[in-house]
Amino acid sequence: RLLGARRGGAERGWMSGLRALLGLGLLVSSGSRLVAAAGGGRCPARRGPPAAAAWGRSASAMQSPGRSGVKFLSQEEAQAIDQELFTEYKFSVDQLMELAGLSCATAIAKAYPPSSFPNSPPTVLIVCGPGNNGGDGLVCARHLKMFGYEPTVHYPKRPGKALFEGLTTQCQKMDIPFLSEFPSEATLIDELYGLVVDAIFGFSFKGAVREPFGSILRTLEQVTVPIASIDIPSGWDVEKGNPDSIQPDMLISLTAPKKAAQHFAGRYHFLGGRFVPMALQQKYSLHLPPYPKTDCVLQLP
Amino acid sequence: KRQQQRRELQLLGAKAERGQLYPRPRAEPGKMSCPSSQSGEQIEPLRYLSRVEAEAIEKELLEDYRFGRQQLIEIWGHASAMAVSKVFPLPSLPRKQPTVLVVCGPDQNGAIGLVCARHLRVFEYEPTIFYPKRSLNSLYRDFTTQCEKMDIPFLSYLPTEVQLINDAYNLVIDAILGADAEPGEVKEPYASILATLKQIRIPIISLDVPSGWDVETGNSEGISPDVLVSLAAPKQCATRFLGRHHLLAGRFLPYDVQKKYELNLPEYPGTDCVVSL
Numbered sequence: 001r002l003l004g005a006r007r008g009g010a011e012r013g014w015m016s017g018l019r020a021l022l023g024l025g026l027l028v029s030s031g032s033r034l035v036a037a038a039g040g041g042r043c044p045a046r047r048g049p050p051a052a053a054a055w056g057r058s059a060s061a062m063q064s065p066g067r068s069g070v071k072f073l074s075q076e077e078a079q080a081i082d083q084e085l086f087t088e089y090k091f092s093v094d095q096l097m098e099l100a101g102l103s104c105a106t107a108i109a110k111a112y113p114p115s116s117f118p119n120s121p122p123t124v125l126i127v128c129g130p131g132n133n134g135g136d137g138l139v140c141a142r143h144l145k146m147f148g149y150e151p152t153v154h155y156p157k158r159p160g161k162a163l164f165e166g167l168t169t170q171c172q173k174m175d176i177p178f179l180s181e182f183p184s185e186a187t188l189i190d191e192l193y194g195l196v197v198d199a200i201f202g203f204s205f206k207g208a209v210r211e212p213f214g215s216i217l218r219t220l221e222q223v224t225v226p227i228a229s230i231d232i233p234s235g236w237d238v239e240k241g242n243p244d245s246i247q248p249d250m251l252i253s254l255t256a257p258k259k260a261a262q263h264f265a266g267r268y269h270f271l272g273g274r275f276v277p278m279a280l281q282q283k284y285s286l287h288l289p290p291y292p293k294t295d296c297v298l299q300l301p
Numbered sequence: 302k303r304q305q306q307r308r309e310l311q312l313l314g315a316k317a318e319r320g321q322l323y324p325r326p327r328a329e330p331g332k333m334s335c336p337s338s339q340s341g342e343q344i345e346p347l348r349y350l351s352r353v354e355a356e357a358i359e360k361e362l363l364e365d366y367r368f369g370r371q372q373l374i375e376i377w378g379h380a381s382a383m384a385v386s387k388v389f390p391l392p393s394l395p396r397k398q399p400t401v402l403v404v405c406g407p408d409q410n411g412a413i414g415l416v417c418a419r420h421l422r423v424f425e426y427e428p429t430i431f432y433p434k435r436s437l438n439s440l441y442r443d444f445t446t447q448c449e450k451m452d453i454p455f456l457s458y459l460p461t462e463v464q465l466i467n468d469a470y471n472l473v474i475d476a477i478l479g480a481d482a483e484p485g486e487v488k489e490p491y492a493s494i495l496a497t498l499k500q501i502r503i504p505i506i507s508l509d510v511p512s513g514w515d516v517e518t519g520n521s522e523g524i525s526p527d528v529l530v531s532l533a534a535p536k537q538c539a540t541r542f543l544g545r546h547h548l549l550a551g552r553f554l555p556y557d558v559q560k561k562y563e564l565n566l567p568e569y570p571g572t573d574c575v576v577s578l
Contacts, residue, residue, distance in 0.1 A: 278452075
C-alpha cells in the first residue's frame with residue numbers, strides 16, 4: 001500500500017494499482033510520509049456503512065440518534081481531552097469556542113424556536129461566567145442574534161484576555177446589551193426573558209461558588225422560564241451533580257457528556273462541539289453517536 | 302428598586318432593538334437584513350463588492366468588531382464545508398469513496414481551504430490536500446497540523462495528467478487565491494496548477510473568488526468553476542460566474558456592516574449558514 005515515486009515504464013501498473021486505492025488518493029510520497037499522515041502507523045480507515053447511516057440511508061440510525069453506550073466523562077478525562085486538543089492537535093481556543101458557541105445557539109434554536117416564545121422578538125438572558133464557559137456564552141449570544149433572537153448578556157467578571165475582550169466587543173457592536181446589574185428578582189427575569197442561558201461554570205469548576213455567582217444562581221433557582229446550561233449546570237459538581245442547585249430544562253454537552261449529565265432531569269439533552277477527531281474519540285472510547293449529516297448538534301435520549 | 306430595574310431593563314432591550322446602543326448612521330433602525338420582509342418595502346438587489354469594499358469590510362471586522370483572524374477563517378472554512386455538502390451531499394457522489402481534492406494557496410484563501418477540508422473530514426468525506434507552498438504564518442501553520450492529525454493526506458505533487466485527477470476524486474475545491482490576491486499574472490506554481498484544473502472534467506468549487514480571476518472583472522481565460530461559494534458577500538467577479546451553483550456562506554456579518562455597505566443579503570433559512578443565490 002505504500003507507494004514509492006515510481007515513474008516511466010512502471011507507470012501503467014502503478015496507475016491501476018493506484019486506482020484500486022481510491023480511498024487514499026494520490027499519495028506520491030515516501031512511505032514514512034504516508035505513515036505520518038495516517039497518524040502513527042495506522043492506515044487511514046475506509047469509511048463505509050457508518051457514513052451511510054449518518055446520511056440517512058439507515059432509517060433506524062436516524063430514529064434513535066443516541067446509543068446507550070455513550071461515555072460520560074470524569075472531570076479529569078474532560079480536562080485531558082481538552083489539553084490534547086490544544087497541545088497535540090493544535091486547535092486554538094478561538095476556533096473551538098466558535099464551534100462550541102455555534103452548537104449551543106443551534107441547539108437552543110431547535111429546542112426553543114422563536115415561535116415558542118411568549119414575547120416577540122424572543123428575548124434571551126445569557127449569564128456568562130469568568131472562564132471559557134462564559135466565552136462559549138458570548139459566542140452563543142452572537143449566533144442567537146443572527147438567528148433572530150434578542151439576547152442580553154450579563155458578564156460580571158471578565159478575564160483580561162484578548163480573546164474575551166474580542167468576543168465582548170463583537171457582541172456589543174452587534175447591539176447586544178450588557179447588563180451592569182443582575183436582575184434582583186426571579187419574577188423580573190420571568191417577565192422580560194423567555195429563556196435563560198447558563199454559561200457560568202463549565203467542566204473545570206471545582207470547590208465553592210464565588211460571588212457574585214452564588215447570588216445569581218440562587219435567583220436562577222427561582223425562575224420559571226427554562227434554563228439552558230452550557231456543558232455543566234452551574235453550581236453542580238462536574239461528576240456528581242447537585243440536587244440543591246439549578247435544575248435546567250436543557251443541557252448542551254460539549255464534545256462529550258460529563259458524569260454530571262447522568263443526573264440531568266430536564267427535557268432536552270443535546271451534544272455539541274462537533275470537532276473531536278476520530279482518533280481522540282477512539283483513544284477515550286467516547287462512543288459518540290453519529291451526528292446527522294452536517295449538523296453541529298445531536299439530541300441525546 | 303424592582304420597578305426601576307424593570308424600567309431600565311425594558312429600556313435597554315428597546316434600545317438594542319432599535320440599534321441605538323452604539324449611535325451610528327443607520328438606514329432603517331431595528332430592521333433585519335432581510336430584503337423580502339413583510340413590511341412590503343422594495344426588494345433591494347444583492348450587492349457585489351469591489352476589491353476596496355471587500356478589504357474595508359474585513360478590516361472593519363478585525364479592527365472595529367475585534368473578530369480574530371483565526372476565528373474568521375474557522376467560520377468561513379466551516380461554512381464552505383457546509384456549502385460543499387449542500388451541493389454535493391455524500392450519497393450523491395459518483396465514486397464509491399467520497400474523495401475530494403482540496404488545493405490550497407499560500408494565503409488566507411488556502412487557510413480557509415484547510416479548515417474546509419477538516420470539516421469535510423468530520424462530515425465523513427475523504428479530503429486530500431495539495432498545499433504546495435505552506436504559509437510560514439504561525440497562525441496558518443496550526444490549521445495544517447490539525448488536518449495532518451486528522452489523517453488527511455497531503456499530496457507532495459499534483460499530477461499534470463488530468464485523467465488521474467478525474468479518476469481519483471469526485472470534486473476539486475479551489476482554495477488557491479482569494480479576494481486579496483495580487484492583481485495581474487498568477488505566479489508559479491499556481492499558474493501551472495490552474496492550467497491543469499482548466500482541463501479537468503470533475504466539478505470545481507471555488508471558495509470566494511475563482512482563482513486566477515480578477516476580483517472585479519473576472520477572467521475569460523481562467524478556470525470555469527461549477528460552483529462558487531461567496532464568503533460573507535459576493536464580489537463583483539461573481540457576476541461573470543457561469544457555473545451551476547452560486548452560494549453565500551458565512552452567516553456572521555453584523556447587521557450594521559450589512560447596512561453600511563448596503564449588502565442586501567438574502568435571508569438564511571432557519572439556522573443554516575449557507576444560502577443559495
